[in-house]
Amino acid sequence: MKVSLNWVKEYTEVRLPIDKLVEKIGAQLGGVDEVIDLGKKYQGIVIAKVVTCEKHPNADKLSLCTIDDGGKVKRLKRDSKGNVQVVCGAPNVKAGMLVAWLPPGATVPSSYDKEPFVLDARQIRGEVSNGMLASAHELALSDDHSGIVEVEDGKPGDDFAKTYKLNDYIIDIENKMFTHRPDLFGILGVAREIAGIDHKAFKSPDWYVKENSLSVLRDESVKSLTVDNQIPKLCPRYMAVTLSNVKVGPSPLWLQTYLSRVGIRPINNVVDMTNYMMMLTGQPLHAFDFDKIAVNGRATIVVRNPKPSEEITLLDGKTIKPRGDAILICDHEKPIALGGVMGGNNSEIDENTTRIVIECANFDMYNIRRTAMEHGIFTDAVTRFNKGQSSWQCPPVLFKAVQMLQEISPDAKPSGKVVDSKRIKKANERIAVNANFINARLGTRLSLSDIAKLLENVEFKTFKPPAGKGYLYVQAPFWRTDIEIQEDIVEEVGRLHGYDHLPLELPKRIIKPTPLNPMIQIKNRIRDILADAGTNEVLTYSFVHGDLIEKVGQNKDNAFQLSNVLSPDLQYYRMSLLPSLLDKVHPNIKSGYDEFAIFEMGQVHNKDLMEDGLPVEEHRIALVFAAEDKVSAKYAGAPYYQTKRYLSQLLESFGIEPVFEPATEHEPKMEIGKAALAPFERNRAAYVKTKEGKLLGEIGEFSPGVRNSLKLPAFTAGFELDVERILEEQNAKTYVPLPRFPKVQQDISLKLPANISYCELFDFVQAEIDEIQPENSYPVLSPVDIYQGKEAQHKNITLRLNIASYERTLTAEEVNGLLDKVAEAAKEKLGAERL
Numbered sequence: 001m002k003v004s005l006n007w008v009k010e011y012t013e014v015r016l017p018i019d020k021l022v023e024k025i026g027a028q029l030g031g032v033d034e035v036i037d038l039g040k041k042y043q044g045i046v047i048a049k050v051v052t053c054e055k056h057p058n059a060d061k062l063s064l065c066t067i068d069d070g071g072k073v074k075r076l077k078r079d080s081k082g083n084v085q086v087v088c089g090a091p092n093v094k095a096g097m098l099v100a101w102l103p104p105g106a107t108v109p110s111s112y113d114k115e116p117f118v119l120d121a122r123q124i125r126g127e128v129s130n131g132m133l134a135s136a137h138e139l140a141l142s143d144d145h146s147g148i149v150e151v152e153d154g155k156p157g158d159d160f161a162k163t164y165k166l167n168d169y170i171i172d173i174e175n176k177m178f179t180h181r182p183d184l185f186g187i188l189g190v191a192r193e194i195a196g197i198d199h200k201a202f203k204s205p206d207w208y209v210k211e212n213s214l215s216v217l218r219d220e221s222v223k224s225l226t227v228d229n230q231i232p233k234l235c236p237r238y239m240a241v242t243l244s245n246v247k248v249g250p251s252p253l254w255l256q257t258y259l260s261r262v263g264i265r266p267i268n269n270v271v272d273m274t275n276y277m278m279m280l281t282g283q284p285l286h287a288f289d290f291d292k293i294a295v296n297g298r299a300t301i302v303v304r305n306p307k308p309s310e311e312i313t314l315l316d317g318k319t320i321k322p323r324g325d326a327i328l329i330c331d332h333e334k335p336i337a338l339g340g341v342m343g344g345n346n347s348e349i350d351e352n353t354t355r356i357v358i359e360c361a362n363f364d365m366y367n368i369r370r371t372a373m374e375h376g377i378f379t380d381a382v383t384r385f386n387k388g389q390s391s392w393q394c395p396p397v398l399f400k401a402v403q404m405l406q407e408i409s410p411d412a413k414p415s416g417k418v419v420d421s422k423r424i425k426k427a428n429e430r431i432a433v434n435a436n437f438i439n440a441r442l443g444t445r446l447s448l449s450d451i452a453k454l455l456e457n458v459e460f461k462t463f464k465p466p467a468g469k470g471y472l473y474v475q476a477p478f479w480r481t482d483i484e485i486q487e488d489i490v491e492e493v494g495r496l497h498g499y500d501h502l503p504l505e506l507p508k509r510i511i512k513p514t515p516l517n518p519m520i521q522i523k524n525r526i527r528d529i530l531a532d533a534g535t536n537e538v539l540t541y542s543f544v545h546g547d548l549i550e551k552v553g554q555n556k557d558n559a560f561q562l563s564n565v566l567s568p569d570l571q572y573y574r575m576s577l578l579p580s581l582l583d584k585v586h587p588n589i590k591s592g593y594d595e596f597a598i599f600e601m602g603q604v605h606n607k608d609l610m611e612d613g614l615p616v617e618e619h620r621i622a623l624v625f626a627a628e629d630k631v632s633a634k635y636a637g638a639p640y641y642q643t644k645r646y647l648s649q650l651l652e653s654f655g656i657e658p659v660f661e662p663a664t665e666h667e668p669k670m671e672i673g674k675a676a677l678a679p680f681e682r683n684r685a686a687y688v689k690t691k692e693g694k695l696l697g698e699i700g701e702f703s704p705g706v707r708n709s710l711k712l713p714a715f716t717a718g719f720e721l722d723v724e725r726i727l728e729e730q731n732a733k734t735y736v737p738l739p740r741f742p743k744v745q746q747d748i749s750l751k752l753p754a755n756i757s758y759c760e761l762f763d764f765v766q767a768e769i770d771e772i773q774p775e776n777s778y779p780v781l782s783p784v785d786i787y788q789g790k791e792a793q794h795k796n797i798t799l800r801l802n803i804a805s806y807e808r809t810l811t812a813e814e815v816n817g818l819l820d821k822v823a824e825a826a827k828e829k830l831g832a833e834r835l
Contacts, residue, residue, distance in 0.1 A: 001030075001178060002262040003190050005169040007280075011191040012202055018169050021194070028197040028495050030177030030184070036170040038261065041113075041140065042161035044106035046072050047154040050133075051083050053095045058125040063088045065133070070157025073103045076121070076130055087129035092147035100139060100149050100160050103131040109140040141256045142266040152253050164257045175383065182387035183479040186282030187262075196458035196496050204459060207403070208281070208396045224290075224297060225357060229421040230304040234327050235339065237362040237391040237422040238303055239398050242290055244355045245411040246270065252408055264380070269408045270349045270356060273401060275380075282479075283360065283389055283397040284381035286329075286337060288347040290355035293331035299357060302330040303339065303421070310335065314342045314377070326371045327363055340368040340385040341377050355415070358405075360398040362391040362424075373564045391424035392478035428476045430463065433489050435470065441487075442494045443503045448472045454496040455489075519619065522654075522727050523601055526621055529653045533646055535597040535623065540580040542602060543570035551709040552579045553678035558607050558671040560615060573605040573615075575675040577622035578720050582679065582702070585626045586711040595627035597646060601723065606672040620697075621726075623647070624718035632715035637786065639717035640684055640701050647688065647699055647719050655731030656696075660686040660759045663700065676720060679706050686759070688721065690729050697721035739778050743804035744815045747784060748823065752832035754795050758786055761797055764830065768822045769801065774810065779803040796835065 005021075008014060014021060018035065026032045048067040056062035066083040076084055086101065093099075102108060104120045111117040119131045132138070137145035154163040161167040173190075183189035188204065195202035225242045229235055250256075251272040259266050264275050274285035293299050306322040312335040313319045320338075322328060327339030336347040340363040349356060369386040372378055398418070406412050435448050446454075448470070452462040455474060463473040476483035483489070494502070527537060543565070549556040549572060559572040574580060577600050588596060601621045609616040625643045627635065635642055644660075651658045663685040668674045676698050677685065685700025699719035702712060752761060762783065769779050780802045788795035803815060826832040 001173045001175055001185055001190075003171045003173060003187065004165075004258070004261045005171060006165040006167075007187045007258065007261070008191040008194060011188060011205070012195040012200065014194060014198075016198065022171060024197055025171065025173065025194070027500060028498060029173070029190075029193050031174040032171060033174050034172040036172070038170050039161055039167035041107070041109045042166045044103060045109075045134070045139075045160040046101050046103060047151055047156060047158040047160050047163060048084075048099055048101040048133075049156045050093060050095050050097050050099060051081070053088075053093055056087060056125060056127060058127070061089055062125065063090075063093050064127055065093060067099070067101055067133075068156045069101060069103075070155070072157040076103070077128070084130050085128055086131060086133055087124040087127055088133045088148065090133065090135065090148040092150070093133065098151035098154065098156070100134045100151055101131060102134050102138075106131060108132075108134075108138050110138050112140070136256065136266075141253075141260045144250070144266075149253060164254060166257055166261070168261060170261060179387065180482045182282055182384060182389045182481060184282070185384045185387060186278070187280050189282055189479065192458055196454070197498070199454075199457065199496075201457045202459060207400050210396065224294070224299060224416045225419055226298075226300050227419045227421045228300065228302045228304075229423075230302065231327065232421070232423040234305075234325075234364045234367050235303045235361060235421075236364075236424050237394050237420070238301075239360045239394045239418060239420045239422075240301060240357050241398060241402060241414055241418045242299070242355065242357050242416045243402065243405065243412050244290075244415040245409075245413055246354055246356050246405070247409050247411060248349060248351055248353045255408065268349065268351075270353070270405065273405050273408065274358070277397055277401050277404070278380065278384065281393065281397050281400075282384050283393050284340070284384055285397070285401055286343050286359045286381075287349055288336060288343070288357040288359065289349055289353045290357050291353075292347045293336055293357070295332060300332045301336075301357070301359075301419075302332070303361075304328055304330060306335070312336075312338060313345050314338060315345050315348060316342065317345065318377075320375050323371055323374045325367065326374075327367060329359070338371065338375075338377075339363055341371055341375075341382055342379055358398065358401055360394045360401070362389055362394060365389075376564060388481050390478050390481050391422065392427070395420075427478065428480065428483065430473045430475045431483070431486060431489055432465075432471045432473050433486050434472065437486060438490050438493055441490050442497070443505060444494075444497065444501075446493070446497065451493055454493055458492075458496065460492075518727055519723070522723060522730070523619075525653070526601065526650065526723070526726075529650050530597075530599050530623065530646065533597075533649055535599050535646065538581065538584060538598050538600050540584070540600060540602075541566075541570055542574060544572055544574045544579060544583075545569045546571050548579050548583055549575070552582065552706050553703065554579070554675045555671065558675065560605055560607065575606045575672065576604055576679075576720055577602055577620045578624065578679050578718055581622055581624045581718065582706065582710050582712065585624060585713075585716065589626065589628055589713065594631045597623060597625040597643075599623040606675060608670050608672040619723040620720055621650075621723050622718065622720040624716065626713055627715040628713050629715070632713065635715065638684070638701065639715045640699070641783075643699060643717040643719055647721075650721075651688075651696070651726070653733075654726055654729075655733045656726065656729050657691055658696065659689045659691055659693075659763075660699070661689055662686055662757055662759070663698065679703065679718075688719065694725065694729065695722075696725050696729070736778075739804035739806045741805050741807075741809045743802050744810050744812060745800065745802050746812070746815045746819055747798055747800050748819045749785075749796060749798040749835040750823065750826055750832040751794050751796050751835055752826070752830055754788060754793055756795075756830055756832075758783070758797055761826070761830065761832070762799065764826065765799055765822055768825050769818070772818060772821055773803065774805060774814065774818075776806045777803055777810070778806065 022032050046069050048069040050065050051068050052066045054064050056064045065086050065088050068083050108117045121130045133148045135145045135148050136142040178184040192202045229238050248268050251269045256266040262279050266272050270287050278284045311321050328335045329337035329339045337343040363385050365386045365388040372382045459477045461475040465471045546556045559575050561572050603617040605615045664682050679702050680700035681703040688696040697720050701717045766781050773779050782800050784798040784800045786797050823834040
């Protein structure tokens with residue numbers, strides 16, 4: 001929000017120097033982003049009168065002028081009458097007009113913030129030109145450079161900046177500081193607050209607070225405009241009035257300077273008037289060309305939701321299909337504006353307009369925000385409407401707008417009565433507060449009279465209760481839509497009193513430590529475990545491109561699509577973490593990293609999982625191991641087992657013994673399960689479960705289609721687990737001492753049918769050993785080798801047993817006998833032969 005200090009001074013006295021004022025605004029009103037000394041841009045510009053204007057002797061399109069600056073600028077060559085010669089190329093220059101003269105040494109304002117262009121006295125086609133006569137574009141007031149500015153006020157020699165209040169400071173206050181304060185998006189509201197924080201009483205202009213101010217405009221004899229408000233919940237108030245005999249043209253120079261100071265580009269007198277009122281009061285207005293929406297001299301405005309497939313072309317030339325519950329302003333058959341956002345180009349004011357309709361309305365702020373976000377349209381009107389403007393503000397603003405238009409277009413006059421379609425709330429309720437309630441929360445010792453004075457300074461009404469009652473009744477003015485409860489009054493008093501005046505006292509608190517967040521703790525442990533294992537953590541966006549979803553075999557129809565994407569590459573919420581990790585494998589290999597393991601922890605979303613109408617966030621941990629072909633040869637076995645080592649180490653650190661169930665025959669029923677399994681090659685993937693059968697996640701190698709589309713090396717595998725399930729299933733690990741006696745190591749190789757999986761054999765052998773192992777012994781079973789020839793009907797699996805006793809040294813014969821029994825059981829139950 002750009003605030004003009006000179007504009008503020010029209011409504012309240014500002015006694016503080018600029019640095020102190022900015023400090024006070026930052027402490028009690030809102031964060032200041034920037035302070036611009038606007039006067040420097042216009043330093044040295046003088047108002048002058050064109051005395052003579054003749055054709056340049058050596059150029060057809062140039063004029064040779066002499067100007068009277070009242071002798072203001074020194075050390076210049078003048079003629080016998082004291083006038084200064086200037087060459088001008090503007091077609092509208094003529095004798096007798098007042099102009100803005102940039103003398104030698106002055107900087108052209110439009111170049112001030114880029115590469116400053118400082119003027120001097122120079123020859124143009126053989127004639128000396130002392131500086132230049134400026135256009136609105138060169139003065140940085142508008143885009144108009146068709147001719148020089150004709151100054152309307154002042155006299156020769158006057159300072160241009162002072163005459164038009166351009167010797168100003170522009171204070172840019174951060175918009176988010178005013179999110180709950182719609183009144184502060186207007187100069188009037190900011191002036192009121194500056195007075196309040198400086199402990200001075202503020203009085204709004206009479207036109208702003210006067211009741212029934214529109215009665216002077218009523219003309220019951222003409223009924224040229226009707227309004228049909230079909231959505232009063234979304235449009236609580238819609239006011240409009242028709243004016244005829246309007247002459248559209250450039251705004252007066254003073255109006256252009258006001259708008260340019262606060263960052264608004266002047267367009268024409270009608271549009272500029274609406275923008276001026278918006279910047280003054282925070283209430284957006286819009287003007288329609290009456291004749292473009294009327295039929296047979298009568299216009300009907302319909303406020304409604306869009307019809308199916310209805311479109312509108314906006315003032316910026318963009319054609320949109322409005323969202324289903326957007327607010328449309330329409331004539332009898334078509335949309336003419338996207339309510340609260342932007343007007344349509346089919347009702348735009350132009351140079352031929354003579355009759356207009358001025359709209360002053362109030363819209364549902366949540367609807368406006370959703371519409372703006374849906375279509376990516378962010379205007380000054382949207383900024384104000386989505387803060388919740390007061391419906392009570394419409395009548396005085398519309399009255400003042402009509403009055404102002406009549407001043408800048410004197411022949412304009414209202415034709416017909418003012419239409420007011422309203423369904424507005426009652427005036428703000430009185431709130432009872434007492435001094436103890438406020439002082440207890442602020443640590444102050446303010447009396448009721450002190451509190452009343454602070455609030456009355458910003459035009460709150462206070463009412464004293466009967467004698468003996470310690471309460472004060474407070475009623476917020478109509479523009480304060482944010483005041484509802486006692487705590488709001490406390491906040492207001494504290495801010496106006498000044499938080500820097502509150503006593504410095506540490507709050508009392510218990511010394512009991514704050515409970516730790518279990519989710520944060522377990523994530524930190526996972527990071528430490530995987531980092532110790534040599535992996536690297538990455539952080540990617542929670543959003544992914546639709547192409548990536550399809551490349552890993554997932555269905556993007558089950559992902560939530562963003563309507564206001566940060567970038568074209570971030571279209572959807574991801575349904576799992578693995579696609580984001582797989583997308584980073586090829587770039588890392590291309591950068592020279594030929595083997596690595598990367599992991600990420602984050603949230604995923606899926607349309608399957610909803611709670612109270614909102615998506616459920618699932619916390620996941622995913623890891624991918626990849627090795628380029630030239631280095632993968634050093635790894636024994638498939639990439640599945642390399643990845644499984646990371647997974648086993650992770651889960652065992654939490655006391656979870658994983659069980660791996662082949663995913664070959666299983667078909668998930670829910671879409672989230674399909675998305676999780678989609679990247680994997682089914683024959684080389686498994687579900688990770690607990691011994692009790694609870695699903696933890698998935699692990700496996702990736703399908704050839706995924707490897708090809710993402711350019712993955714053949715030696716790539718990964719897993720994805722549910723962090724919340726790990727949190728639920730974790731067990732405290734107990735200390736198990738190692739035996740003091742030497743261990744015995746023996747291998748067992750078994751030939752078994754190809755349809756029996758390694759996991760099935762390993763679990764069988766482990767169970768047999770657990771049952772027949774010597775008493776008080778500690779066995780550890782591990783894989784050594786798996787071999788299966790192409791199209792072979794059998795596979796060979798070698799397992800290694802390390803076993804030691806806590807009581808004695810075991811013999812090789814005992815261990816061999818143990819493995820003999822295991823082999824006999826495997827032959828009987830699995831059809832395995834010992835090699």
